[in-house]
Amino acid sequence: MDTYVLQIFNGLSVSSIFMLAALGLAITFGLMKVINMAHGEFIMIGAYATYLIQNLFSKYLPADWFDFYFIFAVPAAFLLAGIMGYILEYMVIRHLYGRALDSILATWGVSLVLQQLARSVFGAPNVDVRAPNILSGGLLFAGMNFPYKRLFIIALVIACFVGVYVLLYKSSYGRKIRAVMQNRAMAASLGINTRRIDAYTFAFGSGLAGIAGAALSLLGSIGPTLGTNYIVDTFMVVVLGGVGTLLGTIAGGFIIGMGNTTFEFLTDASLGRVIVFTLVILFLQWRPRGLFSMKSRALDED
């Protein structure tokens, strides 16, 4: 019994990681239609930002402050990845809107550059982030151990989704973003600075990837190729969920996370992934636009 309860918790935890990693992509790919192959590298940047903040705290601040470094690491990861995203948008992406194939190639090149940059700055070996003491260990409940880190990540994911929801659907800025993404010409003619909206939205999506990187540093290693492990899964989450909807990203992350862990438990890790991939492909044959598709009256929808 314990095994199954823990397995469901594992599924939830993996789902939450997928959702967090895909949330930024849901904005840059889902809303802006930019196929950003460097999305994984923004996750990597967020993880390294966490590493930097940790080093700052352990070097320059008293030891009992160390427990609080993660509170600063999350916004720092968001900011650093966001700034890098802004630069990327300015230098490369803005020339490539609406040219999917070119943007795949260019952003893939960017991802290689960023990986090599990380290798030059931080060295080739992986670095270690020590989790704050308050997050080590786990919650003992009915004889089962629920790691605090995983509970924390689930809470962080909920907070991020609430934040993004409020921004996109409850603020005037979000209304502008949605207007530009749905009908650029009309939005521009109503006086919205589409250029600025594009840049900020892309930076915001990249920043969210940075938060995912901060969270991932709690579970695994930080290395220059960290992001490549997540890029396929995150695209799968967004495509399965339905491009352009937040609810779709939640559902896609949940299904793929649960599917991965369940099939891994029943078979093994390699076969489990194959089964999930196959099921997703079959599902997309049946519903090419994913679980939740956004309805729009714009003429350029295909």
Add this chain to the structure above:
Amino acid sequence: MNMKYKRMMKLKKSAALALSALFVASSLLTGCGSTQSAKGNSGESGGDTIKVGVLHSMSGTMAISEVSVKDAELMAIDEINAKGGVLGKKIEPVVEDGASDPAVFAEKAKKLLQQDKVATVFGCWTSASRKAVLPVFESLKGLLWYPVQYEGMEASPNICYTGAAPNQQIVPAVEWLLKNKGKKIFLIGSDYVFPRTANKIIKAELQAEGGELVGEEYTPMGHTDYSTIINKIKEAKPDVVFNTLNGDSNVAFFKQLKDSGISSKDLTTCSVSVAEEEVRGIGADNMAGHLVSWNYYQTTNTPENVEFVKNYKAKYGADRVTDDPIEAGYNAVYLWAAAVEKAGSTDVEKVREAMKGLTFKAPEGTVKIEGENQHLWKPVRIGEVQPDGSIKEIWSTSEAIRPDPFLKTYSWAEGLSN
């Protein structure tokens, strides 16, 4: 119309600019390590230097491990050069990046042998990369020095294996675990040739020596979530988890094992692909108390090792560590140089003849090249990871063990080698 056309052209131009800037930047960055040496005559005895190839991944997922082996090999070359080189000539390394891709390894091996005409090559890490360059070395009559422990079942005349054969690492470790830690074994590994072959050997050994297999799991390279496998381990209740995971996955596995409330006191794990360098990445506090099996540790107590560790840290920084493959790469250069001196030539055939039975006072203790299969006689050591990240030896063979890559001396291993 005209304006639109102009705007499009402008867009295209700036996009092309951005793209080309990108490619220039990326080729600058990745190109740095590729060919560090272009001058010098051919590697043959004619010139005033002898060229050797150094072929490791300086980029990609294996860079984490291979860069430090490359550093150790270059250090050995520098040391030999400082003492006058070999045959009165300086050794000139030609460094190539295998980019963690077996196909690139094969291509670069061909380039080193045909274009640079190197006398020998030190390189590779994964079995996949070794298997990819093997036909190149055999057909072009080159000589490769391979510095990493591996799954055995191979003895190419064109490769000298300076890491452990299975009977010098995996087999004695399993024997020791069965005797001291318990009979129920859980196998976990990355899904490729080394873990699969190693586990085939372990399963045969378990059967012969009364062990019990309670689980066997493989995960794809780069797998990062081990919660499900840890759950399976909890259910199977093994005495020992034998770990052949490679690369980053180890970090995720050990971090998550600790988070789920399992410490080294509750469960013994023994790893064969985690050395001091990897412990740094995993975090010593996540791995303290867990076991590993190798032939060499940074703490190994020989005068040669004290010197080796001191020099390595002086050259590359006090925060760097040495470990088994680093030491094996270092040894390879010295063994090759000694064989060349003995043969009086860099000719591969003559060097191969000369290296049979050659000994070297290595940091791990005296090693000897076994003429029959070109592997090394090596001592076996089981170690325990300490809270400071070093590894303390807790058991070792009293002397060097003869390499037996095909496990011919074990009756239970019959039929494994084909």
